[in-house]
Structures are given as C-alpha cells and as structure tokens.
Amino acid sequence: MLFNSLEFAIFLPIVFLLYWFVFHRNLKAQNLFIVAASYFFYGCWDWHFLLLIALTSFCSWGSGLLIRRHRATPWARLVHIGNIVLNLGILALFKYYDFFAASFAKAFLHGNSDGLLLHLVLPVGISFYTFQALSYSIDVYRGKLEPTTDIIQFFAFVSFFPQLVAGPIERATNLLPQFGRARHFDYDTAVDGLRQILWGLFKKIAVADSCGLFVDRIFGSYQEQSGTTLAIAAVLFAFQIYGDFSGYSDIAIGTAKLFGIRLMRNFRNPYFSRDIAEFWRRWHISLTTWFRDYVYIPLGGSRVSKGKIVRNTFVIFLLSGFWHGANWTFLAWGAYHALLFLPLILLGRNRKHTDEVAENRLLPSWKEAGQMLLTFVLAVIGWVIFRADTISDAWHYLARIPHLGTADTTGLLPICLFILIMLTVEWANRSREHGLDLQAIRSHALKFTIYYGLILLLFLSYNGTESFIYFQF
Numbered sequence: 001m002l003f004n005s006l007e008f009a010i011f012l013p014i015v016f017l018l019y020w021f022v023f024h025r026n027l028k029a030q031n032l033f034i035v036a037a038s039y040f041f042y043g044c045w046d047w048h049f050l051l052l053i054a055l056t057s058f059c060s061w062g063s064g065l066l067i068r069r070h071r072a073t074p075w076a077r078l079v080h081i082g083n084i085v086l087n088l089g090i091l092a093l094f095k096y097y098d099f100f101a102a103s104f105a106k107a108f109l110h111g112n113s114d115g116l117l118l119h120l121v122l123p124v125g126i127s128f129y130t131f132q133a134l135s136y137s138i139d140v141y142r143g144k145l146e147p148t149t150d151i152i153q154f155f156a157f158v159s160f161f162p163q164l165v166a167g168p169i170e171r172a173t174n175l176l177p178q179f180g181r182a183r184h185f186d187y188d189t190a191v192d193g194l195r196q197i198l199w200g201l202f203k204k205i206a207v208a209d210s211c212g213l214f215v216d217r218i219f220g221s222y223q224e225q226s227g228t229t230l231a232i233a234a235v236l237f238a239f240q241i242y243g244d245f246s247g248y249s250d251i252a253i254g255t256a257k258l259f260g261i262r263l264m265r266n267f268r269n270p271y272f273s274r275d276i277a278e279f280w281r282r283w284h285i286s287l288t289t290w291f292r293d294y295v296y297i298p299l300g301g302s303r304v305s306k307g308k309i310v311r312n313t314f315v316i317f318l319l320s321g322f323w324h325g326a327n328w329t330f331l332a333w334g335a336y337h338a339l340l341f342l343p344l345i346l347l348g349r350n351r352k353h354t355d356e357v358a359e360n361r362l363l364p365s366w367k368e369a370g371q372m373l374l375t376f377v378l379a380v381i382g383w384v385i386f387r388a389d390t391i392s393d394a395w396h397y398l399a400r401i402p403h404l405g406t407a408d409t410t411g412l413l414p415i416c417l418f419i420l421i422m423l424t425v426e427w428a429n430r431s432r433e434h435g436l437d438l439q440a441i442r443s444h445a446l447k448f449t450i451y452y453g454l455i456l457l458l459f460l461s462y463n464g465t466e467s468f469i470y471f472q473f
Contacts, residue, residue, distance in 0.1 A: 001044040002468070003251045004204055011041065016258055020185050031156045031179050038161035049123040052090065053159055059083055060133040061154040064140040064147030080141040084134060091130045094120050099326030125165030127323055131290055133158050136172035138294055145173055153179045162255040166248050166470045168266040168286035175263070183260035193257030199436035200250030202454050206418040208243030209465040211236040214411060219387060222397050226405025230397060237387050238380045239419050242271065244469045250434055269430050272357050274371035276340040277350035279379060287323070291316045302345055309345060314338045329394060333386045340378060356431050418461065
C-alpha cells in the first residue's frame, strides 16, 4: 500500500477514526490496534514477510529482557551479539547473498552461477526496520534505555506503519516511550500533519514523478544523448530522489502527527548546504546519525589519529553506500563522498556550517550562493554514480557531459516550474519544521489559496507513478 494510492486514501481515515474514537480509552488496545493496522498495511505487499517483521521484533524485544536479566555477566554480551548477528544475517541473506554469490562466480567460476543464486524477493523496508530494532537492543546493552516488558508496545515501535517501509529510522529512545504513555488528540498538531502530508505529496507527485519521466528516458539511452541533455537529466535526478525520499518522509512524519506521535526530522533542505559535511547533516538524517552513533563513534570517531579518522570515515560512507543496495555503484558512491568529506574533517572544518544559511536574511551572500552551487554540483556527480546500473555506465555518462550539443527539452517547462515552487517554498521556510509550515502567514485566505493551488497542481501533474525510490532499499 503506497502513500500516493487510492487504497491509502481509504485506509488512513478509517484507521484515524478507529484509533481516536474506538480504541482511545485503553492504551494497550490502542497500541494493539496500531500493530494490527501496521501489519495490514505491510501485508498488502506480501503477507509472508510479516513473519520476518514479527521475528525481528520478538528477538530484539526478548534480547532486551535477557540483557537486563544477565547484566554485568558475559551472557549479556553473548545475547547482544547474537541478536545483532541474527538480524543482520537475515538482512544479508535477502539483500546481499545473491550479490556476493554472483561476484564469487564471476571471479572464480567464469561467471557460472548455476545453483548458487537463491533469487529471493527483497522484503520492502527490511533495511529500515532492521536498523530500527537494532537501535533498541544496542541502547539497552549500553544502559541508555530500560527494556520494555510490554511486547505490544515494542511491536508498535518496530512496525508503526507511517515509517515502516522507508523511515525515518527511529531511535528507541525517542519513539518507544511514546507508545508507553497516553496520547491525546491535538487539533493544531493534526492540522500541521495534514499540511506536511500535502507538502510531501507535492514533492513526490509534482516534482519527483515529473522528473522521473525525463530522467528514466535519458538515463536509459545516455549513449545517444548530448552532453547538455545528460547534464540536465543528472540535475533532474538530484531533484527526483530528493522529492521522492523527502516527500515520503514528510508524508510519514505528517501521518504520525495525526496519531499523536512525533517522528524525527529526516531532511533539512540538503541542497541549501554550503559544503558536503553540511549536506550529510541534512540528508537522510536518521541513517546518517545511526551510523554516526552506532559505528563511527564506537570506532573512535574523530578523536583518534588521522590514519584512523580516514579509516572511520571510509567505513561509515562505504557502509552507508552498501546499505542502499547490493551493487558496486553504491559502494563507489559511498567512496566518492568519503573522498569529498575527508579534507573537511582532517582540517577540522566539517562543523564549520552548523547555522542556517542566510539566517535572518532574505537572500544568501554571493559567497554562500557559490558554496551552495558547488556543493550541489558535487552531489549531482555522486547521484549519477548512484543512479547508474554499473560503474562503467556512470563513468561513460559523466565523460559524455563535457561534449555539449543541443539539449532535449521535451516536457521540461512544467518540471522546472514545479522545482522552482519547491525551492522557493523551502527557502522561505528553511528555518521551520517543514516547507508548508505557514505560521508566519496570518491571512487564512492566502493559506487556503496555497493549499488548493498545490492540490490542483497534484491533479495536473499526476502521471500514474506510484512507487518510491527508497522502497528498493
């Protein structure tokens, strides 16, 4: 079931009404209803994979209790490691086994992979809910979180449907306690949630899906295109993946607000960044901070020798790339960003831009504008590597761009208009929680003009695309 589908438009109001008007008096019943609704939501893809979510949830919940029971003994560490191995083992089996088997066959068996490949279907969202469940057991083992004895509460935490299949990857310290206390309907929060949902739908349908038609056509025949057209397609893919993924996150966060749940922010206008370090503080924040807290800092972070800083930086970027999928292009994309990030962290400039760009000003300075443009261009180059089928395709695509030529501008005008609207709105609200946070506008007439205008653009731009890019991860 997709956020931009008719099924979800029917599902959401029904769940909302039952949640607040039937199950609101009993917290356990309300949580149990969330679990049931979430499992139904996920089961619409393939109900067989519900067993994996249940297994992940049960093992992580049980490991927390066992760690508490055997704390300060070797058994706690054994249980902790066992749970990590089990969850990552399941993830590796479904997501990476065929990749490694095919690579092995190519290297040692002359490409003959007969009998080696399993051809398993990748469960939607497995990378997201696996990392979310792992955050719980790791925090319990570290003593940062008391394990819950309420299995229903924990199952709700892992399977909460708004962010189940594509994040944000929530921390147990933030989301789990929210299922442990009574929730009360708040009109203002719910209305703000609806605004955020609308903004997410605009970014997904008007921006991402419109860009996708052009991008797919050009990337699919890049050998026949001019360099100018390839450059345009690369830029549009940058906006496609941003509109698609941040749009999903906005819809997820807005939907959670309807149920009195606060999810972490996953994007903070990354294309307004002034260097790559700032870009990574603003892009897919829930994954970036996950790797920072559970991999980078335990390895020593940046408080070690420069040699180890280089190692730690490459580890987290390569893992981030490989997390996205079993393809050498993702590893190359991670290595590319590690190379961009290294000079900043080695020179101690990775935390230079922690404020909001052009804070308290309408426009950026020329220097800031140049920094944002350079950072965006570097990100776009990385997105070509990310989007390509092979490293060879990425190299040949990028190598053809300097050979300019006549641009293919078919269908570009409305796409550029949608992108301009998105950038203008998000720039105006860059210091707010989301793009459609219109607290500064006092005129109700203007607000509703904006709402209905966006809804009209959704209908005009809809092209039937319903999948989200990050569902494949």
